[in-house]
Amino acid sequence: MKHTDHRTLNRLLRPRSIAMVGGKMVERAIRQCDLLGFEGDIWPVNPHRDEMYSRPCFRTIQDLPEPPDAAVVAVPRESTIQVVGELAATGAGGVVCYASGFAEVGGKGIEYQKELDAARGNMPLIGPNCYGVLNYQDGVALWPDEQGGVRCQRGAAIISQSGNITVSLTMQRRGVPVAFLISTGNMTGVKTHDYIHAMLENPDVTAIGLYLEGVVDAYDFSVAAIEALKKRVPIVVLESGQSTIGAKVTRTHSYSLSADGQVSGAFYQKFGIIQVHSIPQLLETLKLVSLIPPDDNPTIASISCSGGEAALMADLVAEKNLEFAELSDTQHKRLYEVLGDRVNVSNPLDYHTYIWGDQVAQTECFQAVYEGSQNFNLNVIVFPLEGICDPI
Incomplete structure (x- = not known):
């Protein structure tokens, strides 16, 4: 089995020149690069067109001015294999293969995928059967479709085996800072662990989110996970295919074999990976670990206007083996001055309803709690x- 040197992935993931091979689909990729403000060279390749999105077209790969750092190939399956071979021969930095109909369909598709793997040589290949890469740090869209993300200098990297889920994640409105979004497809060339290693070399990647339909190589994956632990970059995983029917779906979707839920859960726990069970959980967890640095003993402060809610928060914190931060003398004094002797000043804090409608008092109450030593405010x-209801 050929291995991708993850150290070479930067040229593909952060290119300064991109070849766009195909027609309508790569025209979309060019448009997305322009919308994101990509400042490098874009070279459309199409033998039947003179220009594409205001750029002159090259007839063949051989006509390009130099080997591109990255290429998006959106042509039919058989032509994809030929084009990938030509790009590898020129010394291109890597390629995204959009076409489907490879191993995920079984039968002859498996042979086509073997031919594709042989054609790439040692050149990094993303896909086939994928959307590709969105690099929001540099405005790079190796991505032949619509997307809803924006430039982001520092944030999470999300790596997904599902193309359509990746597209949906670009549209998220949950405030998750996203630096990279990668749709991996069948992973003929670059594997999940390669992406993890590449992201760990980027100091502005704060966390790594994974949507998986199975772990391709458990040993290499575990090595990458250990490296993430050493660098204190959290990994959050959502794995599908945990049911019998779900496992069949993943097999025909991205040519993946998923593990039993208990087995994969134990595997992730062993290597310090946070496992979640829904897309909202994936996004909210990524937001949390991206914005708040990891801490071995995190503490919490809770604010509510109900004793019942404060009690529920206390039970939840205990269930998760977390701790409430102690309020300082200064915090006690500030809270007593604004809440008076009718409120028990503590953490979790039930501030009652006495200050509802008093913006100054509520602001002082919240700020007094926020400025404590805790890692999280809830x-x-x-x-x-x-x-x-009374609008107050």
């Missing part, structure tokens, strides 16, 4: 229905 807020 606010329990209930939003009333409009039109039936």
Whole structure:
């Protein structure tokens, strides 16, 4: 089995020149690069067109001014193999293969994928059967479709075996800072652990999110996970195919074999990987670990206006083996001055309802808690229905 040197991936993931091979689909990729403000060279390759998105077209790969750092290939399956071979021969930095119909369909598709792997030589290949790469740090869209992300200098990297889930994740509105989004497809060339290593070499990647349909190489994956632990970069994983039917779906979707849920869960726990079970959990967890640095003994402060809510927060924190931060003398004094002797000043804090509608008092109460030593602040807020409650 050929191995991708993850150290060479930077040229593909952070290119200064991109060849776009194909028609309508790569025209979309060029448009996305322009929308994201990519400042490098873009060279469309199409023998039947004179220009593409205001750029002159080259007839063949051999006509390019120099080997591109990256290429997007969106042509039919058989032509994809030929084009990949030509790119490898020129010394290109790597390629994204959009076409499907390879190993994920079984039968002859498996042979086509073997031919594709042989054609790439040692050149990094993303896909086939994938959307590719969105690098929001540099404005790079090796991505022949629509996307909803924006430039981001520092944030999480999300690596997904599902192309459509990746597209959906570009549209997230949960405030997750995303530096990279990668759709991996069948992973003929670059594997999950290669992406992890490459992301770990980028100091502005704060966390790594994974949507997996199975671990391709458990040993290499574990080595990457250990390296992430050493560098204190959290990994969050959502793995599908945990049911019998789900496993069949992943087999025909991205040519992946998923493990039993208990087995994979134990594997992730052993290597310090945070496992979640839904896309909202994936995004919210990534947001949390991206914005708040890892801590071996994290502490929490909780604010609510109900004793019942404060008690529920206390139970939840105990269940998760976390701790509430002790309030300092200064915090006690500030909170007593704003809340008075009718409130028990403690953490978790039930500030009652006495200061509702008093913006100055509520601001001082919240700030007094926020400025403590804790890692996390949790606010329990209930939003009333409009039109039936006093607007204060």
